[in-house]
Each structure stands twice: as C-alpha cells, then as structure tokens.
Amino acid sequence: xxxxxxxxxxxxxxxxxxxxxxxxxxxxxxxxxxxxxxxxxxxxxxxxxxxxxxxxxxxxxxxxxxxxxxxxxxxxxxxxxxxxxxxxxxxxxx
Ligand SMILES: N=c1c2ncn([C@@H]3O[C@H](COP(=O)(O)OP(=O)(O)OP(=O)(O)O)[C@@H](O)[C@H]3O)c2ncn1[C@@H]1O[C@H](COP(=O)(O)O)[C@@H](O)[C@H]1O
Numbered sequence: 001x002x003x004x005x006x007x008x009x010x011x012x013x014x015x016x017x018x019x020x021x022x023x024x025x026x027x028x029x030x031x032x033x034x035x036x037x038x039x040x041x042x043x044x045x046x047x048x049x050x051x052x053x054x055x056x057x058x059x060x061x062x063x064x065x066x067x068x069x070x071x072x073x074x075x076x077x078x079x080x081x082x083x084x085x086x087x088x089x090x091x092x093x094x
Contacts, residue, residue: 009073009083016077028074035078041071
C-alpha cells in the first residue's frame with residue numbers, strides 16, 4: 001500500500017517537474033485554474049463517493065476512492081508537501 005502510494009507520488013512529482021504535453025497530471029499543474037481545478041475535482045469525487053456508498057456500489061466506491069487519493073496526492077505536490085506529511089500524520093494516530 002505505502003509502496004503504491006510512494007510510486008504514484010513520485011510519478012506525480014516527476015510530471016510536475018517535466019510537464020509532458022500528453023499528461024493529465026501535468027495539465028493540472030499548468031491549468032489556468034490550477035489549484036481550483038484540483039479542489040473542484042476533489043469536491044466532485046467526494047460527492048460521487050457518497051452517492052456510490054449510498055447505493056452500496058462497491059466497484060464505484062473503489063473507483064471514486066482511487067480518484068480521490070490520486071487528486072489528494074496531486075494537491076500535496078502542488079503545495080510542495082511530501083507524501084510523508086500525510087503518512088506521518090497517520091502514524092501519529094496509530
Ligand atoms: N491515478 C491516476 C488517476 N486517477 C484519476 N485520473 C484521472 O482523473 C480524471 C478524473 O476525471 P473525472 O472526474 O471525469 O472522473 P472519471 O473517472 O473519468 O469519471 P467519473 O468519476 O465522473 O465517473 C480522469 O481523466 C482520470 O484519467 C488519473 N490520472 C492519472 N493517474 C496516475 O498518474 C500517472 C501519470 O499519468 P498522466 O497523468 O497520464 O501523466 C498514471 O500512471 C496513473 O498512475
């Protein structure tokens with residue numbers, strides 16, 4: 001789990017640095033709305049997750065959860081934060 005998140009975060013940071021043209025992730029860093037676009041996505045996906053949970057749609061719950069985690073990691077990178085900022089918080093609570 002941690003390895004998957006670390007690998008994804010590393011790809012996101014690379015996209016932020018290299019900004020390849022065909023990358024959705026890079027487009028979030030270059031989007032004219034920038035941070036707002038990511039925050040809007042997070043809001044939409046949270047609503048979609050709630051609806052999927054309400055309908056007990058397990059596949060949709062997993063799909064929307066993955067979208068949320070991905071956009072959350074993009075947000076951390078956008079704020080020049082590290083994955084460990086999140087993981088350390090979780091560890092503190094164990
Ligand atoms: N994990 C993701 C990931 N999760 C979601 N998304 C994108 O986020 C966008 C979400 O859009 P929508 O809100 O329309 O959601 P949807 O899933 O299309 O549809 P609904 O949720 O509305 O049903 C889609 O374009 C997805 O492709 C992701 N795009 C990229 N990644 C990872 O980022 C890496 C780099 O990818 P590039 O962005 O192509 O460089 C990839 O290898 C993946 O590991």
